Amino acid sequence: MRGQDPLRLIRPAAMAGLAVVALVGTALSQAEPAIQIIPPLTGWPEPMVQGQVPPLGRPITDDVRRMRNYPEQPPIIPHAIDGYQLTLHTNRCMECHKPEYTEGSGAPMISVTHFQDRDGQVLTDVTPRRYFCTACHVPQTDVKPLVPNNFRGPYLRLGSP
Template sequence: MRGQDSSRRLISRQVWGVVVVALLLVTTTVAVAQMADRRVPQLSGNIDPMQDVDPGYFPKWVVDDQRRMRAYPEQPPIIPHSIEGYQLTVNANRCLSCHKREFTEISGAPMISVTHFMTRRAQMLADVAPRRYFCTACHVPQADIKPLVENTFKDMSELGFRPTGSEQ
């Protein structure tokens, strides 16, 4: 009767296997359901997605044409004019139609600086380097809004350094 014993053991092992898998399934489903319940609030807030919500204040772009001071020398200057509808694709770059060296005399726009002609190996090109082609990867317009988080940035001129030429 050894054969019978071992086949019974095999069956009971299979039964146990099924029970364990079922238990695992139940616990993971419950855990996932609980996690879904405790979602991090979305940017839009914890609201019913089918509900109409007041959009609140619509920020306005700063388009006063005043070039802003840079917070540090390497900062890409922010865009002080509207760029609404400006095409910036592989085939057309509206920004360069004013900021390219050859067009600045007519447009009155500041020329893209020398760094924009340089490849990553410091090779100077005759035209804008591919890595500087998509201007809005670095230059952004500003909106007139309250910052979402407090900013404790200090300008380096407030950190107690002595400006060049001030030494006796």
């Protein structure tokens, strides 16, 4: 026994196992993929390919206040905001929507909740967490939806068809 190869009994089993793995691997590589990749809503089917970017939709600028679809929905912006500066030191929205400017501009005043900090303390100016308006409020565009949508919020169920 000393002179014999200790792995001589294991080698045939290992070779058989490798043959099974090779056969299964070959069969799987020739079979149809089980997972079907669904294309994203936007982008191109081939990754890393650059295509023609569709133009942005035309903003709705009728200044009509829209009904909200669900409770606590932030109001939408019913006018174009192209070119508005919204930086740490400048917020063009406040030129019309701050309480002291609403009478002259005719714009709705921002909610009193925008003046409360996390602890409910009322501040003299807009709280930093509510300063960047477009984090919650979005302008609307006149475009076709990407996917069909049958959603009817509680407000729509009560008063409209």
